[in-house]
Amino acid sequence: MTSLPDGIPAEEVLARLDQFQSADVRWRDGRAFTLAYSAGPAVEQVAAEAHRRFASENALNTDAFPSLRTIQGEVVDIVGNWLDARPDGAGFMTSGGTESLLLTVKAARERGRRERAITKPNIVLPTSAHAAFEKGCYYFGLESRRIAVRDDWRADVDAMSDAIDDNTVMVAGSAPQYPQGVVDPIPQIAALAAERDINCHVDACMGGITLTYLRRLGYDIPPWNFEVPGVTSISVDLHKYGYTTKGASVLMHRTKQLRSYQTYVTDNWLGGLYGSSGILGTKGGGPMAAAWAVMHHLGDDGYLRLTETAKITCDRLADIIESIPQLMLRVRPEVTLIAFGATEPEKFDVNALADALWRRGWYLDRQGPPTTLHCMVNAVHAGHLEDFEIDLRAAVDEVAASGSIGDRGAYGSIE
Ligand SMILES: Cc1ncc(COP(=O)(O)O)c(C=O)c1O
The missing domain is CATH 3.40.640.10 (Type I PLP-dependent aspartate aminotransferase-like (Major domain))
Structure with missing residues (x-):
């Protein structure tokens, strides 16, 4: 246990918090397919x-x-x-x-x-x-x-x-x-x-x-x-x-x-x-x-726009996943969530894929049974799908070549 030290200036406190955050997933750049949602900096500022x-x-x-x-x-x-x-x-x-x-x-x-x-x-x-x-x-x-x-x-x-x-x-x-x-x-x-x-x-x-x-x-x-x-x-x-x-x-x-x-x-x-x-x-x-x-800032028109963007982006991501032979959708997305696994789970481990994506800065949820990766697609992902596709294809090739087994992960942690 650490005793609380004497007070330090506000700028230093805030700089230390920034430093804590430096290893966090970059959700504002669409790199989190779970846990955080973004409608852009202007909306975040109002909030x-x-x-x-x-x-x-x-x-x-x-x-x-x-x-x-x-x-x-x-x-x-x-x-x-x-x-x-x-x-x-x-x-x-x-x-x-x-x-x-x-x-x-x-x-x-x-x-x-x-x-x-x-x-x-x-x-x-x-x-x-x-x-x-x-x-x-x-x-x-x-x-x-x-x-x-x-x-x-x-x-x-x-x-x-x-x-x-x-x-x-x-x-x-x-x-x-x-x-x-x-x-x-x-x-x-x-x-x-x-x-x-x-x-x-x-x-x-x-x-x-x-x-x-x-x-x-x-x-x-x-x-x-x-x-x-x-x-x-x-x-x-x-x-x-x-x-x-x-x-x-x-x-x-x-x-x-x-x-x-x-x-x-x-x-x-x-x-x-x-x-x-x-x-x-x-x-x-x-x-x-x-x-x-x-x-009130977004209004009806804002939610219509964000919903349409999220849905179109989700369907595009589903198409990308379907085009990769090692991967299969559990079901075509009905709303804005995607769950996908391996076409041949005994040969390709999607948890290893999640590890490989995380090394590239993308965070996806892991779940099961059956062993599955999970994406909540929201409006922020619209501008980052091309980057994700490049990294996804590279990560799939890497896992297919190495045959590695990944960490099971957790939906929520207790530490
Ligand atoms: C369908 C559903 N219900 C409940 C929850 C729990 O929400 P929270 O994490 O805000 O407690 C979630 C979270 O993803 C969810 O997807």
């Missing part, structure tokens, strides 16, 4: 400035900061419009997709407990649904019933139906799911919930904004939002394809009553009435203000 102004403001209690109540209300309203929420729709901003998913699990448990006295709740969801559902079940004491996806990577609704019992409090699907980027059959999943009057969550953390604008652009998008009867809540991350700073997602419920199961209130201590909408207590105003600012 950073808004974030700075609200960095120490606290949404724990908006009586003191009515500005944050207004900001949250307006952000949730716009997201509600994107999601086709009904007049009674209600939501809160959260710190990210994981917090939104934790809270939907908690809300389902709470509803089951209060309305049906369920003490051993379970949720039924496809194996493709995000790991944060698992975390939510672990934190809040629910059983997670994972159902294998079909050959096309989509949820197997019949098998999900068979897994539901009297203790099931929620079913879930994704739009799209993270691993292969396909949209689950939401109307069929929601019908399972509607028949039983239980919750149905649609995880649109990744695709909520993109699907909304792809439909407006004329793409054929299957029904996935509140227009589908039986959907009770939807999560949408703003810090992904909303192009704002980290720490911003929205969890939207079909009604205020359903939202009430998300919140927590106690006065069982000496500090007075404590109410909170989510997991956090103190809730930084920075990400909320940045989200509001970026959404």
